[in-house]
Amino acid sequence: MEGENVVDDTFDSDVIDMWGxxxxxxxxxxxxxxxxxxxxxxxxxxxxxxIGGIIIxxxxxLLLAEVFFNVLSAKLIDYNKENVIPQQLTTFTGTxxxxxxxxxxxxxMPNTPDHDSRGWRNGNGQAPDQxxxxxxxxxxxxxxxxxxxxxxxxxxxxxxGSPVYxxxxxxxxxxxYWLLVQEAIELHPKIIIIGTYLGNDIFGTYQIVYYxxxxxxxxxxxxxxxxxxxxxxxxxxxxxxxxxxxxxxxxISETENxxxxxxxxxxxxxxxxxxxxxSNKWNIWMDIPSIVGFTExxxxxxxxxxxxxxxxxxxxxxxxGYRLLMEDLSNPKIAEGxxxxxxxxxxxxxxxxxxGIKLLVLEIPTEEMVYRDLADKPLSDVYLxxxxxxxxxVNDLNSYFDSKGIAHISALDNLTKAAITxxxxxxxxxxxxxxxxxxxxxxxxxYEALMNYKxxxxxx
Numbered sequence: 001m002e003g004e005n006v007v008d009d010t011f012d013s014d015v016i017d018m019w020g021x022x023x024x025x026x027x028x029x030x031x032x033x034x035x036x037x038x039x040x041x042x043x044x045x046x047x048x049x050x051i052g053g054i055i056i057x058x059x060x061x062l063l064l065a066e067v068f069f070n071v072l073s074a075k076l077i078d079y080n081k082e083n084v085i086p087q088q089l090t091t092f093t094g095t096x097x098x099x100x101x102x103x104x105x106x107x108x109m110p111n112t113p114d115h116d117s118r119g120w121r122n123g124n125g126q127a128p129d130q131x132x133x134x135x136x137x138x139x140x141x142x143x144x145x146x147x148x149x150x151x152x153x154x155x156x157x158x159x160x161g162s163p164v165y166x167x168x169x170x171x172x173x174x175x176x177y178w179l180l181v182q183e184a185i186e187l188h189p190k191i192i193i194i195g196t197y198l199g200n201d202i203f204g205t206y207q208i209v210y211y212x213x214x215x216x217x218x219x220x221x222x223x224x225x226x227x228x229x230x231x232x233x234x235x236x237x238x239x240x241x242x243x244x245x246x247x248x249x250x251x252i253s254e255t256e257n258x259x260x261x262x263x264x265x266x267x268x269x270x271x272x273x274x275x276x277x278x279s280n281k282w283n284i285w286m287d288i289p290s291i292v293g294f295t296e297x298x299x300x301x302x303x304x305x306x307x308x309x310x311x312x313x314x315x316x317x318x319x320x321g322y323r324l325l326m327e328d329l330s331n332p333k334i335a336e337g338x339x340x341x342x343x344x345x346x347x348x349x350x351x352x353x354x355x356g357i358k359l360l361v362l363e364i365p366t367e368e369m370v371y372r373d374l375a376d377k378p379l380s381d382v383y384l385x386x387x388x389x390x391x392x393x394v395n396d397l398n399s400y401f402d403s404k405g406i407a408h409i410s411a412l413d414n415l416t417k418a419a420i421t422x423x424x425x426x427x428x429x430x431x432x433x434x435x436x437x438x439x440x441x442x443x444x445x446x447y448e449a450l451m452n453y454k455x456x457x458x459x460x
Contacts, residue, residue: 097112103179103183104172104179105176107119108121108169111124120165120168121142121166122153128187129187130187131163131188131189132189133156133160133165133192133459134164134167134184134187134189135156135164135166135167136167136181136195137168137177137194138169138171138172138173138195139169139171140364140433140442141153142168143439144170145427145435145436146435146436146439150439150440152195152446153165153166153168154166155439155442159444160447160450160459162459164193165187165189168195173200173204173205174340175205175208175209175219175344176208177348178344178347178348181348181351182351185351185355190358190459191358191450191458192358193361194348194360194362196341196362196363198364199365200326202334202337203327203333203334205340206333206334206337206340209340210225210336211230211231211235219340219344220340230333237326237331237333240325241326244319244325247297247300248294251297254296295317298317303321304322306318306319306375306376307375307376308371308375309376310376316371316429318368318375319368320368320386323366324382327390328385328389338393341397342396342397342400345400345401349405358407358458360409360449360453360455361408362408362410362442362446363394363397363408363410363411363412365415366386366432367426367434369386370416370419370426371419372416373416374419374420407449409448409449415438418441423437425437425441
């Protein structure tokens with residue numbers, strides 16, 4: 001009404017927006033309102049100081065964490081901060097974590113971080129004189145992309161309530177497994193488990209016997225060697241692998257040069273030990289240049305690659321072309337590697353029978369086989385051929401194992417079931433090695449076999 005005091009309600013919203021004070025304060029007492037403004041300002045300054053203090057504490061905490069992980073990584077020297085085996089183990093010059101070995105080519109130096117007094121990845125400390133179970137293998141048993149407690153041998157030990165002693169390193173193959181069995185016998189185990197990776201063990205076995213190390217040439221067939229002129233400079237498989245590797249390296253390099261945002265993230269992760277630890281521990285793949293580069297590479301070279309892009313499944317980039325080269329049984333060298341592999345497992349079985357030790361073989365499939373039903377369709381002819389060949393290799397191995405009485409189990413079905421749930425089993429780019437979740441599936445598979453073959457009673 002005219003003549004009455006009317007309060008402009010629009011002021012209320014301004015007050016609420018600016019100060020968080022209700023319009024009723026203004027209506028009831030203007031002096032209280034101004035006092036509230038003063039007090040509110042003081043409170044905001046106090047909150048600002050508190051927020052500033054929190055930010056400072058966070059920054060200091062991150063800096064301290066970075067210092068801690070840098071000190072830790074300094075102790076590792078050349079040891080890759082991603083918990084990945086050094087990629088050039090054959091280059092010993094200037095490294096003091098990997099040493100040449102008269103039997104198995106190389107092994108880690110004793111007491112390297114995460115490694116025991118024998119140089120095996122069982123955690124730091126004195127290696128035991130006796131164990132019930134030994135796990136032998138390559139990088140899949142060593143545990144690329146996993147901290148030592150998340151390797152499948154450690155996970156299996158927790159499941160059965162008895163420690164599993166690991167003897168593994170990257171680039172090992174069936175020849176090294178055969179030699180390591182001799183060393184493992186000295187620990188008087190009841191069971192020896194060998195993790196054989198189908199992705200490269202067979203080709204690796206062919207390589208070491210025919211041209212990598214003269215000590216093992218006697219295992220090969222002289223007639224075969226003469227017929228196929230086995231050497232590294234003319235090996236068709238090796239040359240093709242190198243060609244694929246160069247194509248990938250070129251695309252990633254171009255990506256880093258063209259994408260400054262990608263390069264920044266790459267540099268941050270490259271030089272931050274904290275980011276590397278977080279990436280590895282919680283399966284956060286921060287190698288953005290590789291992700292972008294691999295994605296571009298997959299588009300440019302569809303004959304080598306495949307993708308999994310289903311929203312309900314963890315996205316990954318696969319490399320069926322690369323894997324097929326090392327599993328193509330139509331290549332006489334791969335077929336020869338398979339023959340050598342079976343013969344060596346036969347010798348392992350015979351020797352362990354003499355010692356009264358049980359043998360179990362874990363067949364580790366390629367990532368491409370795990371995602372065969374989830375990969376984007378249509379599958380290329382190369383991918384289909386890889387599936388055909390890896391299936392044939394497994395069937396051949398299983399027939400041989402059965403004939404020799406060798407206990408065996410494949411992790412393929414369990415990994416496939418886990419992948420269907422959308423669980424991130426592997427890094428998103430071409431690695432082939434799983435995260436901790438994948439190694440846990442390996443352990444569960446081995447535990448299943450120990451139960452099925454009644455081997456678990458050996459360690460109870």
